[in-house]
Amino acid sequence: MAATQAVPLSVVPMERNDWTDAERRVERAAELFEQRKLDEALEELQAAVGINPYNAGWLYNLALTLDELGRSDEAIDAYKQALQLEPDDIAALYRLGVNLHRGGRYREAIETLEKVTSIDSEFESAYCIRIASHTELSEHDEAEQAFYLGRLAKEHCPTCYFNMGVSLAARGLYDRAIYCWQRTLELQPNHPQVHLKLAAAFRSRGELQRARKHALARLRQAPRDDRAMLELVDLLLQLGRSDDAGAQLETVAPGAMQKSPNLLYARGIWLLAKDRLAEAAEAFFATLQLDPTFPRAHLRMAQIRLRMGKLIEAKTHLRSELLLRPDDPRTLSDLANLLIDTSETRSAVVCLRRLTLLRPNDLFAWQNLAVAHFLRHQYDDGIAACHRALEIQSDSTAVMHNLAVALSDLGRYDEALAVLAPLGPGAGDDCADLILRIRLQRGRAKLRYYLGSLFGLLSSSRR
Numbered sequence: 040m041a042a043t044q045a046v047p048l049s050v051v052p053m054e055r056n057d058w059t060d061a062e063r064r065v066e067r068a069a070e071l072f073e074q075r076k077l078d079e080a081l082e083e084l085q086a087a088v089g090i091n092p093y094n095a096g097w098l099y100n101l102a103l104t105l106d107e108l109g110r111s112d113e114a115i116d117a118y119k120q121a122l123q124l125e126p127d128d129i130a131a132l133y134r135l136g137v138n139l140h141r142g143g144r145y146r147e148a149i150e151t152l153e154k155v156t157s158i159d160s161e162f163e164s165a166y167c168i169r170i171a172s173h174t175e176l177s178e179h180d181e182a183e184q185a186f187y188l189g190r191l192a193k194e195h196c197p198t199c200y201f202n203m204g205v206s207l208a209a210r211g212l213y214d215r216a217i218y219c220w221q222r223t224l225e226l227q228p229n230h231p232q233v234h235l236k237l238a239a240a241f242r243s244r245g246e247l248q249r250a251r252k253h254a255l256a257r258l259r260q261a262p263r264d265d266r267a268m269l270e271l272v273d274l275l276l277q278l279g280r281s282d283d284a285g286a287q288l289e290t291v292a293p294g295a296m297q298k299s300p301n302l303l304y305a306r307g308i309w310l311l312a313k314d315r316l317a318e319a320a321e322a323f324f325a326t327l328q329l330d331p332t333f334p335r336a337h338l339r340m341a342q343i344r345l346r347m348g349k350l351i352e353a354k355t356h357l358r359s360e361l362l363l364r365p366d367d368p369r370t371l372s373d374l375a376n377l378l379i380d381t382s383e384t385r386s387a388v389v390c391l392r393r394l395t396l397l398r399p400n401d402l403f404a405w406q407n408l409a410v411a412h413f414l415r416h417q418y419d420d421g422i423a424a425c426h427r428a429l430e431i432q433s434d435s436t437a438v439m440h441n442l443a444v445a446l447s448d449l450g451r452y453d454e455a456l457a458v459l460a461p462l463g464p465g466a467g468d469d470c471a472d473l474i475l476r477i478r479l480q481r482g483r484a485k486l487r488y489y490l491g492s493l494f495g496l497l498s499s500s501r502r
Contacts, residue, residue, distance in 0.1 A: 064083040072100075084100055088101055099117075099118070102114045102121060136148045140175075149172045152165040160192065168202075179206050197227035204217075204218075211368070211399075224237075235270060238270050254274055269305040288306055298329075307339060323336050337356040357378055372404065372407070387411040388411045391407055402431045409424035409438070425441060439461075443473060
């Protein structure tokens, strides 16, 4: 995105009375700002800057007021105008970087914040935002570098630890992410986001009870946090405690429920767990009406339509979920499984490839990717995925079984039997049956070969 060009300043002759009026307006704006009467403060500052557009401090105050009002694009323009007059004003540069980050202009934010630290290497807050901007751009090595530079400026900063945790979690490094977020919690016990991050990280590691404790901690912190309610309901359902999940939902006011996609989705997954499919579909439909891009809502609708035998509608919802380009491992895994169930194997391969990039050491991701490739008769790719899975867990019976079946389908019977050889006699009846079947197939293939050779010799002798 191109940088917004600051409005050029023009020279306008002014009377002494105009100067005095402008100064009074700035003083009045400061009082109004302190009283949080931001709209009135903005009017006074706009009038003052209209009289004297050369005072960098006034322009900074104007930008800061716009910033507080949430008018980020206008604030960016005002900060840039202030910086035209005082290019090395660290406060203006920092606030400009924050707003560029907030507006999704991460590259510009990084460049601006690097200028801050080039002027003052001890300005620790600039490193915090740089970590977050690099993370958004998937520049995780650079995020880590900014983190360590920030620690040189200030050894223990809750925001730096928090943002570094986000970068680590994005790479699936949950142990290190949890450490960072626990440090955040020690340094800032009331941090508004850290409990939910910890809940999600523990859930990803399969530690559902620890995840539940953090979701509850966030709800104690903020009883109306609908994201925390959704996280808690989802965890309780995964723990098989659907009645407890329902009791939590009963604490939500009906009016609040209808206005929140998070709460509607939470109700939907609870109804789905109760096998109340029609009501669950209504809840997910209402979720999508409020937020058409809500993660997993289309996936849940696909589950319901598939269970109702409505295959075409299920496929439509699965494609809608795919268009959202999910990057959550759990969503990608569930979506891939449903795509395989509906014979959409090409899309399943796309999902599973993305999942293996996010989780390169996830055995089941590689195992399922192999299955998807085999269903598409892409044997070389499937075999490669099996070998990658076996690098992660060399004694995985399921992977060995799939690989052996694929090799036998290709007529590579000796290789298939070699794959199964390490399992031994204690591998179970399924494995024993597969070994017997492959040996029979190999025997038939050899018999066909010998018979073919024999008939060839007889034909040659007659000629």
